[in-house]
Amino acid sequence: MKYGIIGAGAMGVRYGAMMQENAGIDVDYIETWEPNIERIKEQGGVSIARDHQNRHIISVNIYRPEEYHGHPDVWIIFKKQMQLAEELERDSQAGIFHSDQYVFSAMNGMGHFEKIAKYFPADHIICGTAMIATRMDAPGNVDFMGAEGSEQMHMARYNNERPDAVVQQVFDDFTKADLGPIFADEWKGMCMSKVVFNAVCNTLCTMFKIQMGQFIAYDGVKEMARQLFDEAFDACERAGIYLIESRQEETDSVIAISKAYKYHYPSMYQDFSKGRPTEVDYINGYIAKLGREHDYVCKTHEFVVHEVHLAETMR
Structure with a gap:
């Protein structure tokens, strides 16, 4: 099958290059x-490395929406939450979406699948999460973090039905690309598991401007993580959302992933450090909103959201 990737940033390049x-x-x-477009065309492709080693250029086909006349079988979307609605509208007006196409996304946060569903039928939407650390240091310059074979991701259909032939082929292609796909039975619990993870690692590393290895070296991390996890799990359970990992498994995941990617700055910090808005409203803010919608106040998450926005204001 042919794929089109919307967003040639860190994760879009990671998926495309590995495929x-x-x-x-x-x-x-x-x-x-x-x-990004200008730099990629100037240097003849995207410059990629893994853990700062073996940097090389890979040739890519890159287009503005209005220039594109291809017809991929599947779109892969990796945009920032704040940019997605405008991006989808521009792509739609450019006429690049077609009724037979499927779409996959493993963006951080929550809220993007509702936006995507305005342009694609529910049975053509594949929800994903990616435990894959990547950084974009400059336009056209991407660094894959973590050893080869460490990539892991989950995927489930937006309608929660079993994989059809196209979804199975996407899974098989991701497997051949060494992206480590795993099927999940239900998308909300799958996605919220990643949101809850990011609500600890991404947000706290951003607030203190530290790498994940520095974060996990602090003795109080487990206690901090449990406090945030307990609120998040309580909010999800009141909403009828059941995560694919237990509270203890989430805590264990924070420890294991932070050690594995000890030199990595999470994506939220990458945005923060470059003066861009962060996605905290779609991560901790989403958890807090979900809680209030079900008569539960996530006091710690609400406080953390204010702290990150205060840090943004004081940059």
């Missing part, structure tokens, strides 16, 4: 960030 290099899959990129 091209590991599985020989045909990939096109749709991009709207002009400095």
Whole structure:
């Protein structure tokens, strides 16, 4: 199958490059960030490395939406939550979406699938999460974090039905690309498991401007994580959402992932450090909103959201 990736940022490039290099899959990129487009065309592709080693250029097909006349079988979307609605509207007006296409996304936070569902039928939407650390240091310059084979992701259909032929082929292609896909039975619990993880690691690392290895070295991390996890799990359970990991498994995951990616700055900090808005409203803020909708106040998450926005204001 042919794939089109909307967003040639850190994760879009990670997926596209691994699909091209590991599985020989045909990939096109749709991009709207002009400095990125210009740099990629200037250097003849995307410059990628893994853990700062073996940097090389891979050739990519990159287009603005209005320039694109291809017809991928599947779109892969990796945009920031704050940019997604505008991106989808521009893509739609450019006429690049078609009724037979499927779409996959493993963006951070929550709220994006509702936006995607305005343009694609529910049975053509594949929800995903990715425990895959990647950083974009400059336009056209991406660093894959973590050893080869450490990639892991989950996927489930938006309608929660069993995989059809196209969804199974996407799974098989991700497997060939060494992206480590795992099927989940239900998308909300799957996605909230990643949101809850990010609500600890991404947010706290951003507030203190530290790498994940520095974060996990603090003795009080387990207690901090449990406090945030307990609120998040309580809010989800009141909403009838059951995560694919237990509270203890989430805590264990924070420890294991932080040690595995000890030199990694989470994506929220990458945005913060470059003066961009963070996605905290779609992570801790989403948990807090979910809680209030079900008569439960996530006091710690609400406080953390204010702290991050205060830090943004004081940059």
